[in-house]
Amino acid sequence: MKIVLVRHGESEWNLANRFTGWTDVDLSEQGVKEAQAAGELLKEEGYDFDLAYTSYLKRATKTLNIILDIMDLHWIPVLKSWKLNERHYGALQGLNKAETAEKEGAEQVHIWRRSFDTPPPALDKDDERYPGKEAKYKSLTVEELPTTESLKMTIERVMPYWQEEIVPQIKAGRKIIVAAHGNSLRALVKHLDGISDEEISSLNIPTGRPLVYEFDQEMNVLNKYYLGDQEKIAQEINKVKNQAKS
Numbered sequence: 328m329k330i331v332l333v334r335h336g337e338s339e340w341n342l343a344n345r346f347t348g349w350t351d352v353d354l355s356e357q358g359v360k361e362a363q364a365a366g367e368l369l370k371e372e373g374y375d376f377d378l379a380y381t382s383y384l385k386r387a388t389k390t391l392n393i394i395l396d397i398m399d400l401h402w403i404p405v406l407k408s409w410k411l412n413e414r415h416y417g418a419l420q421g422l423n424k425a426e427t428a429e430k431e432g433a434e435q436v437h438i439w440r441r442s443f444d445t446p447p448p449a450l451d452k453d454d455e456r457y458p459g460k461e462a463k464y465k466s467l468t469v470e471e472l473p474t475t476e477s478l479k480m481t482i483e484r485v486m487p488y489w490q491e492e493i494v495p496q497i498k499a500g501r502k503i504i505v506a507a508h509g510n511s512l513r514a515l516v517k518h519l520d521g522i523s524d525e526e527i528s529s530l531n532i533p534t535g536r537p538l539v540y541e542f543d544q545e546m547n548v549l550n551k552y553y554l555g556d557q558e559k560i561a562q563e564i565n566k567v568k569n570q571a572k573s
């Protein structure tokens with residue numbers, strides 16, 4: 328049993344180095360190319376899917392659509408959930424990461440970006456960025472609508488979705504791809520790899536690179552690997568890590 332996880336291709340705000348979270352920004356030109364390259368690679372390597380999952384955010388849905396287009400898999404069901412959305416970045420959404428580090432200190436920004444349980448400053452509910460103002464979140468309860476999220480809080484919505492929706496489909500033999508986000512995937516990888524709350528701060532996920540997990544019948548991880556040029560992937564991981572450096 329196998330699954331392919333992919334973080335969306337580079338977004339306009341990855342390019343501008345801004346905290347993004349639930350802001351629904353588009354892919355950059357480079358991001359479109361990354362998604363195309365991911366689709367080509369998956370096709371070349373003989374991957375096939377019969378079910379896909381993604382978030383409510385267009386940088387992930389478009390990445391998935393591009394991949395499925397290249398693989399000629401338009402027919403497969405695509406299930407979308409806000410539970411796979413990026414971690415909500417609270418009042419940091421829209422701010423430049425390097426400028427914020429200059430202002431608030433690199434250590435503080437590292438804590439907001441990568442600590443396990445310290446959320447960024449919260450939004451007010453009357454802030455125009457509050458997700459309760461968006462039609463796509465109208466089915467969420469007030470308790471479900473975030474004003475900020477730590478990784479821990481992200482895990483609390485991603486993992487039930489994984490356990491209840493995705494795992495039964497993997498066990499039923501479906502061939503699945505999940506297109507999601509840096510931190511919603513960090514939440515999942517933390518669980519799959521058994522990474523501690525401390526160690527998770529050093530895990531970074533590059534854009535547009537297919538990440539394969541192989542499981543035994545009990546969902547124990549047998550193997551994991553990124554598809555593609557391993558040296559380039561290592562450089563891209565490092566680039567994500569260093570985004571708050573000017």
Ligand SMILES: O=C(O)[C@@H](CO)OP(=O)(O)O
Nearest residue numbers: 345346347348413440509
């Ligand atoms: O801005 C964000 O929403 C995320 C992903 O792009 O950033 P970071 O890697 O800093 O958590």
